[in-house]
Amino acid sequence: MKEFDVVIVGGGINGCGLLRDLALNGVKTLLIEKGDYSSQTSEGSSKMLHGGVRYLENFDFALVQEALEEKNLWLKLAPHVCFEREFYVPLYNFSKYRPWMLGIGLFLYDFLSHFQNKPFAILNKEKVLKEVPSLEHKGLLGAGKYFDGIVDDAKLTLECLYDALLEPGVEALSYHEVLKVNENVVTYKNRKTGETTDVRGKIIVYTTGPFTDTLLPKLGIPWTPKLVPSKGIHLWLKPGTIEASGSVVLTTKDNRVVFVIPQRDAVLVGTTETPVDQDVFDIKATDREVKYLIGILKEYFPNAEINESTIISTFAAVRPLVREEGSNESLGKVSRFHKIFRPNAHSYVMLGGKYTTFRRMCQELAAEIVPRLGKTYNPNHTMNPLRQKSIVPTFGKKPVMTKDLIQKIIVTEKVSTFEDLVKRRLSLLENMDEMKTVMGVPVSEVKQLFS
Ligand SMILES: Cc1cc2nc3c(=O)[nH]c(=O)nc-3n(C[C@H](O)[C@H](O)[C@H](O)COP(=O)(O)OP(=O)(O)OC[C@H]3O[C@@H](n4cnc5c(N)ncnc54)[C@H](O)[C@@H]3O)c2cc1C
Structure with a gap:
C-alpha cells in the first residue's frame, strides 16, 4: 500500500491551495478528486477577487481586510488569470443608502486595502449615465465607483495544482472518488474503470466544500452537519447585451446584490441565493432562477434585449457556508469566515470562507500540519509566482x-474529458452541445483525442 504524509480529499481551490502549500514545504501529499479539478464550487463562483463591500454592513472588517490583501497579492502574482476593474453601485431615490453614506463605506474599503485599491469615487447622475448609459434614468441619484478583481476561478485553482505537482512526492488523481476511510487508510475508486485502491495517510484532510455534510457520515467519520448550503446561479450573456464600461452592482428588493460583470467577450450576471437540500454534485440552474435574474436586469436596464437567445450559457454552484453557533441569520448574512474542524486525531476538515481568501485558510491549516510531520513550516513560499502557466490564457492573447x-494541453494540463478541455483549460463559454469547432479545430477531431 502506498503511503503519504497527507491525503487531501477534494480538488477545488481549497484542496489545490493546500496541496501547493504542503508541497512547497516538502510534504509528501496525495490529492484525490471525484470529478475534474475545480469542476464544482470553485468554477461556479462570481469570479471576483474581492474584499466584499457588502460585508462592511455586517462589520466583518477583519474578513474584508484579509480578502483585500489577498486580492491585491493575486493581482500582482498572477496577472494572466486575474485583473482589476471598476464596479459601479448605482443609487436611486428608493435605495437604502444616500451617496454620502456610500462614500464613507467606500473610503473604509480603500482604507482596509491599505490604499492599495485604485481610489473610489462618487459620481453624479450625468457622469454615471455617461459611463453606464443603459441604466434606468428614473430616480437615479448617482453612483459609487470602486475597484475589485476579476479572476478565472477554475484556472487559478488548476495553476495551484500544476505548481504543487512540480514538487517531488506530490501526486493528484481526478475522477477518483473516496468511498471509505478506516483509521488512516483511504479507499478510493477510479470512476472510469471501477477499480478500487487503498492508500495510507498519516493525516487526512477533507476539503470537500458543500459535499462535506453528506460525505463525512458516509465515510464513518464522527460529524454533525455544519453547513448552511446556499445555491447561486449565473448567466453568461452575449457581449453588448448590456451597455456598460465597467461592472455594475445592483441591489434587489430583498436586499441582495446582483453583479453585472463584462469580461471574456461576454457579460457575467449573478447571483441568486436559495437554500438547497438536494444532491449538489454538478448542480444546474433552473428556468425559475434564470427568469429571476432576467427580471432584475430588466428593472435596471429597461431597454436591454435580454431573452433566451442572448444567454450564451448558465452555471450553478452551492456556497459551503458554515453556520454560526446559535445563529438564524439570513443566508446573505451568514458569515464568510472559514473554520477548521478536527473530527479525530488524524483528520482535519476545512470549510467555509471565500475563494479570495483560500491561501490564508490553507496557511492556517498547513501551519498546524507541517510541524506535526516534524518539519518547519514556512508560510511565505505561497507568495512566489505560479510556475506552470496554462497554455491558453483566459484574458491574454490566445495562441x-x-x-x-x-x-499537448491534454497531457500537460491533466485533462480527462472533452468538457475538462473546453470549460476549464480553454475557458470557453459556449454551450458544448452546440459547438462546431474548438477554437477553429472541428469538434469531431478534438473528440477523437479522447477515444
Ligand atoms: C454562487 C457562488 C458565488 C461565489 N462567488 C465568490 C466570489 O465572487 N468570490 C469569492 O471569493 N468567493 C466566491 N464564492 C465562494 C467560493 O466559490 C467557495 O468558497 C470556494 O470555491 C469553495 O471551494 P472548495 O474547494 O471548498 O469547494 P469545491 O470547489 O466544491 O471543492 C470540493 C471538491 O470535493 C470533491 N469531492 C466531493 N466528494 C468527494 C469524494 N467522495 N471524493 C473525492 N472528491 C470529492 C468535489 O468533486 C469538489 O471538486 C462563491 C460561491 C458560490 C457558490
Missing part, C-alpha cells in the same frame, strides 16, 4: 489552436 496543441 493559434491546432490539434497538436490540444494534444
Whole structure:
C-alpha cells in the first residue's frame, strides 16, 4: 500500500491551495478528486477577487481586510488569470443608502486595502449615465465607483495544482472518488474503470466544500452537519447585451446584490441565493432562477434585449457556508469566515470562507500540519509566482489552436474529458452541445483525442 504524509480529499481551490502549500514545504501529499479539478464550487463562483463591500454592513472588517490583501497579492502574482476593474453601485431615490453614506463605506474599503485599491469615487447622475448609459434614468441619484478583481476561478485553482505537482512526492488523481476511510487508510475508486485502491495517510484532510455534510457520515467519520448550503446561479450573456464600461452592482428588493460583470467577450450576471437540500454534485440552474435574474436586469436596464437567445450559457454552484453557533441569520448574512474542524486525531476538515481568501485558510491549516510531520513550516513560499502557466490564457492573447496543441494541453494540463478541455483549460463559454469547432479545430477531431 502506498503511503503519504497527507491525503487531501477534494480538488477545488481549497484542496489545490493546500496541496501547493504542503508541497512547497516538502510534504509528501496525495490529492484525490471525484470529478475534474475545480469542476464544482470553485468554477461556479462570481469570479471576483474581492474584499466584499457588502460585508462592511455586517462589520466583518477583519474578513474584508484579509480578502483585500489577498486580492491585491493575486493581482500582482498572477496577472494572466486575474485583473482589476471598476464596479459601479448605482443609487436611486428608493435605495437604502444616500451617496454620502456610500462614500464613507467606500473610503473604509480603500482604507482596509491599505490604499492599495485604485481610489473610489462618487459620481453624479450625468457622469454615471455617461459611463453606464443603459441604466434606468428614473430616480437615479448617482453612483459609487470602486475597484475589485476579476479572476478565472477554475484556472487559478488548476495553476495551484500544476505548481504543487512540480514538487517531488506530490501526486493528484481526478475522477477518483473516496468511498471509505478506516483509521488512516483511504479507499478510493477510479470512476472510469471501477477499480478500487487503498492508500495510507498519516493525516487526512477533507476539503470537500458543500459535499462535506453528506460525505463525512458516509465515510464513518464522527460529524454533525455544519453547513448552511446556499445555491447561486449565473448567466453568461452575449457581449453588448448590456451597455456598460465597467461592472455594475445592483441591489434587489430583498436586499441582495446582483453583479453585472463584462469580461471574456461576454457579460457575467449573478447571483441568486436559495437554500438547497438536494444532491449538489454538478448542480444546474433552473428556468425559475434564470427568469429571476432576467427580471432584475430588466428593472435596471429597461431597454436591454435580454431573452433566451442572448444567454450564451448558465452555471450553478452551492456556497459551503458554515453556520454560526446559535445563529438564524439570513443566508446573505451568514458569515464568510472559514473554520477548521478536527473530527479525530488524524483528520482535519476545512470549510467555509471565500475563494479570495483560500491561501490564508490553507496557511492556517498547513501551519498546524507541517510541524506535526516534524518539519518547519514556512508560510511565505505561497507568495512566489505560479510556475506552470496554462497554455491558453483566459484574458491574454490566445495562441493559434491546432490539434497538436490540444494534444499537448491534454497531457500537460491533466485533462480527462472533452468538457475538462473546453470549460476549464480553454475557458470557453459556449454551450458544448452546440459547438462546431474548438477554437477553429472541428469538434469531431478534438473528440477523437479522447477515444
Ligand atoms: C454562487 C457562488 C458565488 C461565489 N462567488 C465568490 C466570489 O465572487 N468570490 C469569492 O471569493 N468567493 C466566491 N464564492 C465562494 C467560493 O466559490 C467557495 O468558497 C470556494 O470555491 C469553495 O471551494 P472548495 O474547494 O471548498 O469547494 P469545491 O470547489 O466544491 O471543492 C470540493 C471538491 O470535493 C470533491 N469531492 C466531493 N466528494 C468527494 C469524494 N467522495 N471524493 C473525492 N472528491 C470529492 C468535489 O468533486 C469538489 O471538486 C462563491 C460561491 C458560490 C457558490
